[in-house]
Amino acid sequence: MKPFLDDNFLLTNETAVHLFHNIAKELPIIDYHCHLSPKEIYENKQFDNITEAWLYGDHYKWRMMRANGVDEAKVTGSASDYDRFAAWAATLPMAIGNPLYHWSHMELQRYFDVHEIINEKNAPVIWEKVNTKLAQGNLRARDLITKSKVTVICTTDDPVDSLEYHIKIKEIKDFQTQVLPSFRPDKALEINRATFRPWIAQLEEASGIAIRNYDDLLAALENRANFFDSVGCKVSDHALDYVPYMAASKDEVEQIFKSALEGQTVSLNDEKKYKTFTLVFLGGVYKKLDWAMQYHINASRNNNGKMFNVLGPDTGYDSINDSPVASALTGLLSSLALDDALPRTILYSLNPRDNDILGTLMGSFQGEGIPGKIQLGAAWWFNDTKDGMLLQMKTLANLGLLGRFVGMLTDSRSFLSYTRHEYFRRILCNLFGEWVEAGEFPNDEELLKQLVEGISYNNAKAYFGF
Secondary structure, eight states: OTTTTTTTTTSSSHHHHHHIIIIITTOOOOOOOOOOOOHEEEEETSSHHHHHHHTOHHHHHHHHHHHTOOOGGTTTTTOHHHHHHHHHHHHHHGGOOOOHHHHHHHHHHHOOOOOOOOOOTTHHHHHHHOOOOOOHSSSSSSHHHTTTTTEEEEEEETTOOHHHHHHHHHOOOOOEEEEOOOBBBBBHTTTTTTTTHHHHHHHHHHTTOOOOOOHHHHHHHHHHHHHHHHTTOOEEEEESOOOOOOOOOHHHHHHHHHHHTOOOOOOOOHHHHHHHHHHHHHHHHHHHHTTTEEEEEEEEEOHHHHHHHHOOOSSSEEEOOOOOOOOHHHHHHHHHHHTTOEEEEEEEEEEGHHHHHHHHHHGGGOTTTTTSSSEEOOGGGGGHHHHHHHHHHHHHHSOGGGGGOOOOOOOOOOOOTHHHHHHHOOOOOOOHHHHHHTTTTTOOOOHHHHHHIIIIIIIIHHHTTO
């Protein structure tokens, strides 16, 4: 029987042990999609206790706590930080087979050298040990990033953001990690949401362009994209809970936009026309700026109306959507390609049913001499489990070029989440080891080193141009 979480955790063959410990383990990290706060990075946030570092804003853990019967006061409410931590410690033993069980223990071990098993009995001693280390002041936000060997962080930012903290971070002389913005114009696309008109007013202020018609909107969006580019942005991001595609003339879209500006609700078909035209325009902007573009597809958000009214979005009430993707995504990418406006693109679906669809569809749009121009995105959100990562990599291997994959991301709000890259690298190395030892791939040291280093770090560095 192997010890729990030993040095060879998840490594089941000699080749995997070699690939991980001698090649992958010490590689730096590029986190090209996350939700870390640039303000907290700039201010080098000091965490008062493990709850603040671990549970604040982490809806992955909140979902598990609710499923374990924990009262909401100990999840997001008024309970003390110790009571919230103790509730998580009592929940985790029920999470056998869940990656949170592994990640939580890895985070304690890697950052705090705390090796107790997380449970209700050990909660007091873990609380004391971690908080003592936090109080020493050398595990603040930037310390955790540096300790994790992160060279690039791409945060997720609204086009109206001033990016003041990204700019200030560049001036910190003793911090070597690049912290770059990502352009996420979701509020510009969600024409039927209550946020739309107030956001347009914010865009006017940020861009200095009065938005009276659709051309003004496009000009303002391009203005902000150019500003983001000047601050170092190299990637955009879109949350497409369904993939829109419906061709329309610009005159039609102008009328749809005008109706929305007047506060009218537009039909679903008109919403699709507006989104399609706007996404194609934005794709052209990204191509001109030499950015990569990300489509995050098929999330069903804020399902629990009661709790949305209490807590708002991003609080653990989301799930996998099952909207069709093949036809609409083909139309959208083809429209971009016809306009010579298709940038490097990463396609993610929260529904693993879509892996084969995306894995084959992307092959239709590769080219321009760009290795892996269109990517099957890393296992994301509900899929960043051991099984989900293996499924994503095996699908890509079956249908495309796994060796060109840009690898793992955190998609996290926590500064402790970088152990997910270690978790991914162990799974990657074990998969390669299985193939080598089964005689399905040659035991070619130089080639294996190139592949492991590429997927772990080098591919992302080249793909995004960091």
